[in-house]
Amino acid sequence: MERKHLMVFDTTLRDGEQSPGCSMNLKEKLEVARQLDKLKVDVIEAGFAIASPGDFEAVQAVAQTVRNTRVASLSRAMTQDIDRAYEAVKVGEAPRIHTFIATSDIHIQYKLKSTKEEVLERAVAMVKYAKNYLSDVQFSAEDATRTDTAFLYRILEAVIKAGATTVNIPDTVGYTTPDEFYNIITGIRQNVSNIDKAVIAVHCHNDLGMAVANSLAAVKAGAAQVECTINGIGERAGNAAMEEIVMALNTRADQFNGVYTNIEATQLYPASRMLSQITGMRVQRNKAIVGENAFAHESGIHQHGVLANKSTYEIMTPESVGVPTNQLVLGKHSGRHAFEDRLKDLGYTLEKEMLDTVFQAFKILADKKKVVYDRDLEALVQDKTMKMEEHYKLKQFVINCGNQMTATATVKLVNGEEMEEVSTGTGPIYASFGAIDKLVGLAFSLEDYSLQALTEGEDALGEAFVQIRGNNKKYHGSGVSTDVIEASIKAYLNAINRMVSDTKK
Secondary structure, eight states: OOOEEOEEEEOTTTTGGGSTTOOOOHHHHHHHHHHHHHHTOSEEEEEOTTSOHHHHHHHHHHHHHOOSSEEEEEEESSHHHHHHHHHHHTTSSSEEEEEEEEOSHHIIIIISOOOHHHHHHHHHHHHHHHHTTOSOEEEEEETGGGSOHHHHHHHHHHHHHHTOSEEEEEETTSOOOHHHHHHHHHHHHHHOTTGGGSEEEEEEBOTTSOHHHHHHHHHHHTOOEEEEBGGGOOSTTOBOBHHHHHHHHHHTGGGTTTEEOOOOGGGHHHHHHHHHHHHOOOOOTTOTTTSTTTTOOOSHHHHHHHHHOGGGTOSSOGGGGTOOOSOOOBOTTOOHHHHHHHHHHTTOOOOHHHHHHHHHHHHHHHHHOSOBOHHHHHHHHHHHHTOOOOSSEEEEEEEEEETTEEEEEEEEEESSSEEEEEEEESSHHHHHHHHHHHHHOOOOEEEEEEEEESSSSTTOOEEEEEEEEETTEEEEEEEEESSHHHHHHHHHHHHHHHHHHHHTO
């Protein structure tokens, strides 16, 4: 049987970043881009270059950084968008312009306030315009699954004739079903006369929880590119999750007529953990492939079966997606070699200077804990490698609280010089936040705060997440420590430092 390569188009940095509260700074986007390079995705959609100067800078930086994958920028079917997209991606090894226009009646009437003929004319003109810059041009028919099929066939044929090398069929609002989407793709293959001159791509949203199922149905029908994101993040209910698509194809290859991807599956779990740390959007425990419970067995019957033969209840191995199974116990007597080996097992390869930094942090943590778990190590790596510029740095804090008294916090920060404030609150964390508010003197509001234990035991490392709103934008922050108050203060300062950095751009 002939094997067929399915291209993986990752849009974590574009559509994924549009998830509320998931915005990333330039350094974080480059970290994600490097991880996508390790995953061996075929295309990275690095952003929407015309959206803002920051987006343009990020798309350009990604294009300059990665060398093993194509880099695309999204653009509306408008000359100024396409100009900006080309300027951003042209520095890359394999640049792509991705232009789109809505094609459904409801979008044409209410959003574009236009007509089908005008949409067709603009789509063709803008593909031709983009083609003057690059040979690799992708066209998307926004809201394709709610588009009149005759018009969809017509516009696809026209843009391919104009030079589009990839035509994308998005389920923009997550409306379709697997059988229906299979028929849509089949209809395109049968009714668009020049479809053999372009790659059929699909982009599915998860509003009805069927993004992955719809994507796989499209693959069965002949789609040769899927658009997806790590952890399935994206607008509203998100996008099709890369890890689920890849492992479905790997595990059930018999059902997909020899279709395969080039994805390095062992990098899926490290990618998932990295993105959770960067965005503050945690993966649900029962999430397929990368959730904490994906390879956990509590039922006695299940445990007995797994001990006898893992395949009784595991249809894929944890190692196949980068989840380590062997728990190498690390503590304060562990050496650098064992530490470095464990990091490599977890998918982290650090430069010497950063390795030294993380190892020192590990030693400090190991003095506080009897056992350092994998989740502790992951948190340490992310905490050190994803550091924001610290405009405000924690020097010291002192808490005075009890169940019969108002909590009082004294916090000392460094911002060029040491400064100290005292505040009271309903608890030690909010008292600490109040003292920090006084010290920084900035206008913002706390929108979300959460705390979780990363590992088991009374000496577990705590991870805090906060989200603040300032300058009409949201900023998230995370912090880790064996002390939950310290973790919370670190997370709060992390978010504030993001806001200050953004303001100073």
